[in-house]
Amino acid sequence: MASYLFLCLFLFFPHLYASFSSSGSHSCSSLIQFKDSFSINQKRMLIYCCSWDGVTCDHLNAHVIALDLSCCWLYGNFPSNTTLFLLPHLQKLNLAYNDFNLSKIPSEFSRFTSLFYLNLSYTEFAGEVPSQVSHLSLSLAGCGLQGKFPKNIFDLPSLNLLNLLDNQLSGQIPRSLGNHLQLTHLDLSWNQLSGQIPLSILNLTQLEYLRIAGNTLEGSIPDEVTAFPNLIYLGLSDNLFNGTLPSWLYTAPSLKRIILSQNQFSGHIKEFQSKSLEMILLKNNKLQGPLPSSIFQLLNLTYLSLPNNLSGVRVIEFSMFSNLPNLKYLDLSYNSLSLTSNSTSRLKSLERLDLSCNKIEGKIPQWMQEVGNVSLTYLNVSHNSLTEVEYFPWKNIEFLDLSSNLIRGNLPIPASTINVFLISNNSFTGEVSSLICNASSLQILDLSHNNLSGTIPQCFGNLSDSLEFLNLKKNKFYGTIPTTFAKGCQLTTFNLNGNLLEGPLTPSILNCNDLEVLDLGNNKINDTFPHWLGSLPQLQVLVLKSNHMHGSLRINSSKSIPFFSKIQIFDLSSNYFSGPLPVRYINSFKAIINLEKIGSTVSYMGVNDPRSGFYTYSIGIVMKGQYMELVKIFTMWMIIDLSNNQFEGGIPKVIGKLTLLKGLNLSHNNLNGGIPTSIGNLTSLEWLDLSSNRLSGTIPNRLADLPFLSSFNVSENKLHGQIPQGKQFNTFGNDSYQGNKGLCGFPVSKGCNIIEPAPPNVLEKDGSKSNITFGWKVVLIGYGCGVVFGMSVGYVVFKTGKPKWLVNLVEIQHEKKRRRKSKDGSHSNGRRRI
Structure with a gap:
């Protein structure tokens, strides 16, 4: 590693070293020659530099022919005078996973006349590809390339590899793609490409690897029976392709992997003629049955994911899959299937089995318990009608999802190898055994919506090093919250909503520095407001609603502390809080004020698990006057609910700083004074509830300019004057204003007598x-x-x-x-x- 770091420093900081021989006859001299005052033993120098990590030499001619400088921690503009360009015999160069700070790709790469492989993936290069490097194969994955698809890339006449994976390129794929008859590897995945795949792609008879997943491409796939005779890998998932599957898909002799999931393909699946197939993934399309019998003759098949909602298929004999001895991954989910088996399954090598969203009933069948007894690491049988499970026989299980069934009885404990354990929405009863804490690698645990009782195992705190997601919502747990969360706690979400928990909150939660969601609502917690929670640096959602919490939210400390700087949902409703509204907190809500950049790159809050995908957080909130159980929390939801308390005083003007706020509920308090006109600054506001207070004055006309306001309630106050007219206010009914005798104008029955004094x-x-x-x-x-x-x-x-x-x-x-x-x-x- 030391020699590797030296190589990186040497090549990109040439001013540290002496001038180099322009002849390039001794390549290693270009790597380590210092000032002229140093004497160099050429023979030992050759042996030394060629032993460096990342350096490959042609020992016969003493030439450096390959350099791997990937993950070199390089940052900054790419230097034009780098000694890298003094290696004329270089054939392969890998600069991937460095950060060249949006530098242009230097034309000096043309000096490498022998270079045939150049990898610039995830290097933050920008701009156009210079025409001087037209003889190269290019890998530009993750370079942050933006704008229209660069047609000039296809001006490279000798191109045989092109990787533009994970950029932000838009536009259509040009027809000139079909001019590159030598192209063997093409990856344009995870960009913003649209339109159709050009017919000219059929000219690429040498193509072995074709992947254009994760775009918005549409239309049918170009079809010709003899197309792509050398194709091994086809990946077109996560697009909008439609039409029937192309005929060459069934006959391509070399094809091993077909990945077409998440599209809109329709029609029947025909019989596969190629016996070389190892992977068929057709999930989430509009394909119809029956299942082609040829699938059960593909002896090399390792991964199989069948389309959902196959018509004409209702019962599958599971033993049919026993003819596939190499099968490791089987996905039959979303098919309304009843699976039976008349014999003991021979699928002893199966590692992943997904039977979710079917019609499997009763006790977990014997054949399911025997499948992959040792090999099975992933099992998903959620959203079925299973009623009983005595024990979990899978010895090496890592992911187990039994959620949304009808399972009763005590909760069995899975093997200690478990990482993800999901049993929500069942009827499990009894206490949770502390044996579950033997799973020292447990990351996601969801026991919500059951009838579990007893105290929460204190040993959950011992899982701090691994546990990220803990959801015990809607059970009958009593006692206190575990106090044993240790330093280094990895929890990102902690949900105890809807139990019978009492006592004060535990400060050990502060050891969970990565906590994003804390939901303790609908319990019997008796405590003052835990100001110390404000120091959790990542906290985005705090729900303490419907408890016995009391006291003021006033902060006595004069120190400037960034309380709740990332908070997005702040729900303290239905408690006994008193005193003025928390002005200091409002001033600290930087995420809602739009001062704190929201770091999430996904559209919903959650945990990304490599086995199960993205596992979203859920929450119950009052939105527009209606209670809603949200399965997903959108990252841009900004909500404050302080309703049903005993807050008093006026509504502070600083509330107008919360420009990203979508919902504000201050109803059922003892607030007085007027409605601040600064609320008119909340241009993202969708619902506003100020009802059942003692507010006076008029409704500010500025509120009529709020473009997204769709729910408004100021009933049961002491407001007077004319109701603002026009725009959104024309959509609110009389119930938004009832209980304010002084209000007049549409939509209330009292008219306004507007009399102007003499000018x-x-x-x-x-x-x-x-x-x-x-x-x-x-x-x-x-x-x-x-x-x-x-x-x-x-x-x-x-x-x-x-x-x-x-x-x-x-x-x-x-x-x-x-x-x-x-x-x-x-x-x-x-x-x-x-």
Whole structure:
């Protein structure tokens, strides 16, 4: 490793060393020659430099022919005077996984006349590929390339390998792709490519590896029976392809791996003629049955994932798969299947089995217990109708998902090898044995939505080094929260919502520095607000709702502490908190103020597990007045719920700083004063509930400009004045305002009598009357009496030029009362629209 670091430093910091021989006749001299004052033993030098990690030499000619400088921790602009370019015999160069800070790819690479392989994957190069390197095979995976697909890449006449995996390239794949008859390896996966695959791709008869997964490509796959005679790997998953599967897919003689999952292919699956197939993944398409019998004759088949919702297939004899001796991965999920087996399964090598979302009923069958008794590491039988499980026979199981079944009885404990254990949404009863803590590598544990009881095993704290996700929601656990979380705790989510837990919170939670979600809602926790939770640096979701928590949220410390700087959901509703609203916390919510960058690169909060994929967090919140159980938490949800407490005082103006806030609920408190106009700054707000307080004043007109506000409630307050009109406010019903006797205007039944006082220029300085003619204020006076009356008065004034009534408002009031009484002997409410 020391020699490897020396090589990296030497090549990219040439000023540390002497000038080099321009002839390049001694390649190793270009690697280690220092100043002229140093004498060098050429023979020993050759042996020395060729022993370095990453250096390959042609010992016959003393030439460096290959360099592997990947993962060299290099950072900064790529130097144009690097001694790297003084190695003219170089044939292979790997610079992957360095950071060249958006440097341009140097044209000096053309000096390597013998170079045929160049790997620039994940190097943060930017710009165009220089035409001078047209003789190379290129790997540019993860380079951060952006913009339209670079057509000039296909101007390289000798191209036989092109890897643009994991960039941000957009646009369509150019037709010129088909001009590269020597191309053997093409990977354009995980970009932003659209459109169709050009027909010219059929010209690539030498192609062995074709992968364009993870884009938005559509249309059918170009089809020709004799296409791709040398193709070994086909990966087109996670696109929008449709139509039937191409005919060459069934006949390509060399094809070993077919990965077409997550598309919209339709039609029937035909019989496979190639016996070389090792992998067939067709999950999540619109393909239909029946299953081709040829699948059960593919003796080399190792991975098999069949389409979901196969029509015409309802019962499968599981022993049919026993004809596949090399099968390690089998996915039959989402097929509404009943699986039977009349004989003991011979699938002793099976490692992964997914039978989720089918119609498997009753006790876990014997054949399932015997499948891969030793080899099985992954089993998913969730979302079936299983009712009983006596024990778990799989000795090396790592992932076990029994969630969403009908299983009753005590909870069996899996083997100590378990990493992911999911049994939510069943009817398990009894206590959880502390034997579960023997699983020292347990990472994800979800026992939620059962009838488990007893105390929570204290030994969970001993799993701090491994446990990331702990969900015990909706059970009957009682006692206190475990106090044994040790330093180095790896928990990212801790959910105890909906149990019978009591006592104060444990400060040992502070040892869980990576905690993102803490949900202790709907328990019997009796404590003051745990201010110390604010120092958890990654905390994004805090739910303490529906407990017996009390006291003020006022912070006595004068120190400037970044409380809850990453918080996105803050729910303290239905407790006994009192005092003023927590201004200091609001000022610290940097993620909602848009000062703290949200680091997640995924759309939902969760844990990424290599075996099970992305496991999302869930939460129950009140959204737009309705309680909702959210299976996923969107990373951009910003919600504050302080409702059903005893907070008092005014709503602070600083709440207008929370520009990313989507939901705000301050209802059922003792808040007074006015609604701050600064709430009009919350342009992302979707719901606002200020009901059942003692708020006074008017509703700020600025709230009508909130573009996404779809739920609004200020009922049961002391508000008065006209309700803002137009835009979103035209969609709110009368129940949004009931209990405010002073409010008027649409949609409440009380109309607004808008009377303008006489303008200052009605009387001139000398006391004479001004000849004011018709104006819109005259029409507004008529608002309470009707459009016709208001307009007619305006017309009279305009014609006569004698507006005596402007200074006699009392007469107008009498006239309005008279007109109300004259209608059918009843009193009109005076509400009219203009």
